Amino acid sequence: MSAQQDAAQAVESYAGERYKYGFVTDVEADSAPPGLDHDTIRFISAKKGEPEWLLAWRIKAFERWLEMEDEEPAWAKLHYPPIDYQDACYYSAPKSDSDRPKSLDEVDPELLKTYEKLGIPLQEQEMLAGVAVDAVFDSVSVATTFKGKLAELGIIFCSISEAVKEHPALVQRYLGSVVPYSDNFFATLNSAVFTDGSFVYVPKGVRCPMELSTYFRINAANTGQFERTLIIADEGSYVSYLEGCTAPMRDENQLHAAVVELIALDDAEIKYSTVQNWYPGDAEGKGGIYNFVTKRGACRGANAKISWTQVETGSAITWKYPSCILQGDNSVGEFYSIAITNNRQQADTGTKMIHMGRNTKSRIVSKGIAAGRSDSTYRGLVRIQPKAEGARNHTQCDSLLIGAECGAHTVPYIESRNPSARVEHEATTSKISEDQLFYCRQRGIDEEDAVALIVNGFCREVLQELPMEFAVEAQKLVAISLEGSVG
Amino acid sequence: MLTIENLHATADGKPILNGLDLQVNTGEVHAVMGPNGSGKSTLAYVIAGREGYEVTAGSITYQGRDVLAMSVEERALNGVFLAFQYPVEIPGVGSATFLKTAVNAARKHRGEQEYDAMEFLKLVKAKRAALGIDDGMMRRALNVGFSGGEKKRNEMLQMALLEPSLAILDETDSGLDIDALKIVADGINALRAPERAMVVITHYQRLLDHVVPDKVHVLAGGRIVRSGGSELALELESRGYAGLGLEPSAAA
Numbered sequence: 185m186s187a188q189q190d191a192a193q194a195v196e197s198y199a200g201e202r203y204k205y206g207f208v209t210d211v212e213a214d215s216a217p218p219g220l221d222h223d224t225i226r227f228i229s230a231k232k233g234e235p236e237w238l239l240a241w242r243i244k245a246f247e248r249w250l251e252m253e254d255e256e257p258a259w260a261k262l263h264y265p266p267i268d269y270q271d272a273c274y275y276s277a278p279k280s281d282s283d284r285p286k287s288l289d290e291v292d293p294e295l296l297k298t299y300e301k302l303g304i305p306l307q308e309q310e311m312l313a314g315v316a317v318d319a320v321f322d323s324v325s326v327a328t329t330f331k332g333k334l335a336e337l338g339i340i341f342c343s344i345s346e347a348v349k350e351h352p353a354l355v356q357r358y359l360g361s362v363v364p365y366s367d368n369f370f371a372t373l374n375s376a377v378f379t380d381g382s383f384v385y386v387p388k389g390v391r392c393p394m395e396l397s398t399y400f401r402i403n404a405a406n407t408g409q410f411e412r413t414l415i416i417a418d419e420g421s422y423v424s425y426l427e428g429c430t431a432p433m434r435d436e437n438q439l440h441a442a443v444v445e446l447i448a449l450d451d452a453e454i455k456y457s458t459v460q461n462w463y464p465g466d467a468e469g470k471g472g473i474y475n476f477v478t479k480r481g482a483c484r485g486a487n488a489k490i491s492w493t494q495v496e497t498g499s500a501i502t503w504k505y506p507s508c509i510l511q512g513d514n515s516v517g518e519f520y521s522i523a524i525t526n527n528r529q530q531a532d533t534g535t536k537m538i539h540m541g542r543n544t545k546s547r548i549v550s551k552g553i554a555a556g557r558s559d560s561t562y563r564g565l566v567r568i569q570p571k572a573e574g575a576r577n578h579t580q581c582d583s584l585l586i587g588a589e590c591g592a593h594t595v596p597y598i599e600s601r602n603p604s605a606r607v608e609h610e611a612t613t614s615k616i617s618e619d620q621l622f623y624c625r626q627r628g629i630d631e632e633d634a635v636a637l638i639v640n641g642f643c644r645e646v647l648q649e650l651p652m653e654f655a656v657e658a659q660k661l662v663a664i665s666l667e668g669s670v671g
Numbered sequence: 672m673l674t675i676e677n678l679h680a681t682a683d684g685k686p687i688l689n690g691l692d693l694q695v696n697t698g699e700v701h702a703v704m705g706p707n708g709s710g711k712s713t714l715a716y717v718i719a720g721r722e723g724y725e726v727t728a729g730s731i732t733y734q735g736r737d738v739l740a741m742s743v744e745e746r747a748l749n750g751v752f753l754a755f756q757y758p759v760e761i762p763g764v765g766s767a768t769f770l771k772t773a774v775n776a777a778r779k780h781r782g783e784q785e786y787d788a789m790e791f792l793k794l795v796k797a798k799r800a801a802l803g804i805d806d807g808m809m810r811r812a813l814n815v816g817f818s819g820g821e822k823k824r825n826e827m828l829q830m831a832l833l834e835p836s837l838a839i840l841d842e843t844d845s846g847l848d849i850d851a852l853k854i855v856a857d858g859i860n861a862l863r864a865p866e867r868a869m870v871v872i873t874h875y876q877r878l879l880d881h882v883v884p885d886k887v888h889v890l891a892g893g894r895i896v897r898s899g900g901s902e903l904a905l906e907l908e909s910r911g912y913a914g915l916g917l918e919p920s921a922a923a
Binding site: 617618619620622623624625626627628629630631633637638640641642643644645 | 719721722723742743744746747748752753755758759761762763764768769772773776777780812813829833
């Protein structure tokens with residue numbers, strides 16, 4: 185219970201500080217003014233009616249973050265102007281209806297065109313575009329039925345704010361246990377200011393009968409900026425979680441720094457799928473989202489399994505390395521990734537597989553597609569610890585280039601400290617050939633569709649890992665992301 | 672249907688076709704024969720519009736339209752089909768998926784409803800059996816790891832489903848054993864129709880034993896040097912190109 189002791193101490197030490205800094209921010213206000221100081225943290229915590237231990241944890245993270253001024257990662261192959269963290273807004277209440285578009289007629293037609301291409305029903309379009317909808321729409325009632333069914337099985341699926349109130353013991357036990365508050369610059373910032381996110385707990389021996397999706401969670405809107413997700417699969421349980429949406433979501437915040445923590449106990453399995461399609465900026469890269477994400481899963485128990493699947497097509501900057509810590513003997517980690525960059529987008533993404541237990545296995549399949557003047561980097565670490573007898577890893581890293589002005593880079597790190605380990609790495613880089621394009625076009629398939637077809641083929645191994653309903657949409661998304669990249 | 676007049680073309684800057692004339696009418700099957708390097712494949716690529724092949728003089732008219740002014744996919748969508756000598760591999764793209772994309776592109780172009788997966792599979796099932804193509808092959812990535820015979824049969828299946836007005840078959844018989852040759856020939860014959868024309872490019876007579884052409888042309892040095900009926904192919908077979916005074920080396 186050292187976490188609790190820490191928390192208690194922290195509360196004590198900050199009780200005095202609260203006075204020192206004053207408590208000037210108006211809790212009744214909808215938004216915190218731009219900038220980040222102790223008051224901002226207290227404002228967020230008070231807004232959410234959080235217990236003292238969580239406030240203390242946030243403050244601790246914030247103070248650590250202040251010391252990390254020089255630790256903003258510079259090793260990634262990403263170029264962006266310095267971020268002014270005091271200029272960002274760290275808490276804003278959802279927009280009131282009067283500020284929102286009244287109907288789809290008021291929404292950017294470009295956005296609507298994309299929705300149409302993705303085949304999104306009208307009602308969902310309204311929700312995604314932030315239209316003020318006064319009628320209770322279907323997804324809410326669907327979500328209610330859905331929640332009842334989960335409750336019968338003892339599965340908890342709610343927002344993390346709700347979990348803090350309803351299931352404090354679980355949250356306190358596991359929050360920060362995989363990604364500590366001091367982990368890295370962005371995760372530490374998130375720990376201080378996270379606004380909301382999902383919480384899932386699947387009890388012993390329960391197999392969650394449906395894909396859990398943020399889409400079904402009520403009040404899921406407006407949690408995107410500093411999202412915090414915590415998923416715990418107890419012994420022998422199984423859960424598949426879908427994050428994100430193929431449709432581009434409206435979001436005014438440029439800086440995103442999410443943290444996701446997964447915990448799989450003995451014989452448990454977590455499958456986590458992401459489709460990320462945040463605004464990539466215009467053709468010159470102006471205005472896109474900066475996405476700095478820390479995702480990590482711990483296979484705490486024997487025979488546990490964690491599988492990450494991601495389709496990353498959005499954002500101007502992607503910095504993301506979903507990782508697995510394979511502590512339990514025979515535990516398994518998987519990472520399947522598609523990263524598409526076009527125009528001026530930059531992605532530096534990959535995974536870390538840390539083998540600690542005996543006979544642990546990991547598999548990495550990464551497909552990077554770069555078009556336009558974009559840059560796509562795979563960066564991965566496979567580490568075999570001394571006790572990981574019989575550990576095995578297989579990494580396959582394929583890059584596809586479209587055009588002559590983009591770049592694809594592969595940076596694999598392999599550290600093996602056990603002679604019985606087997607680590608394999610395969611990498612390829614290719615271009616779409618003129619022969620392939622001519623063949624498709626001779627069959628009446630235009631160049632853009634041909635590129636989409638070829639790229640979807642290139643990504644097939646990863647697309648297959650996505651749940652059915654996601655896979656179809658993801659294929660369309662691949663096509664849309666590459667529009668304008670040829671001809 | 673197809674009128675080629677005084678066609679001059681270069682491949683990568685090198686002159687290959689030097690004043691070729693060819694007239695193909697609706698419903699006819701023409702065979703174009705010739706030694707290696709005579710310009711047979713270049714002719715096929717120029718009609719289909721492949722990059723790297725430049726027309727320096729002459730004209731190609733198809734259904735009254737100037738082919739050279741049309742893009743590659745426009746030609747395809749208007750019924751020009753090229754069966755490739757070396758069909759291209761596309762990893763990860765299932766043969767059925769590819770075929771469905773192509774068929775639906777054509778349907779969309781004609782303003783028809785696109786097929787859904789079920790309708791399409793039914794349609795394919797009816798056509799593939801005759802070509803000895805099983806469901807397993809349809810699921811495999813397009814041409815990846817296909818044998819020579821499988822690749823050519825797959826080309827024939829594409830032709831059968833796309834129902835072109837003008838089919839150009841570029842050495843479809845090359846690399847086939849006798850059984851596969853028979854299957855492919857049957858596939859071609861099944862598509863002979865009054866509203867369709869075919870240009871069968873081949874090096875050898877043996878395909879023409881099964882697909883009897885209306886006209887045979889001999890291509891050498893980038894021009895049609897002789898034209899005749901199907902008996903010309905037999906004459907070539909017995910006397911060789913040299914016997915007609917066409918040394919392969921001279922032709923190149």
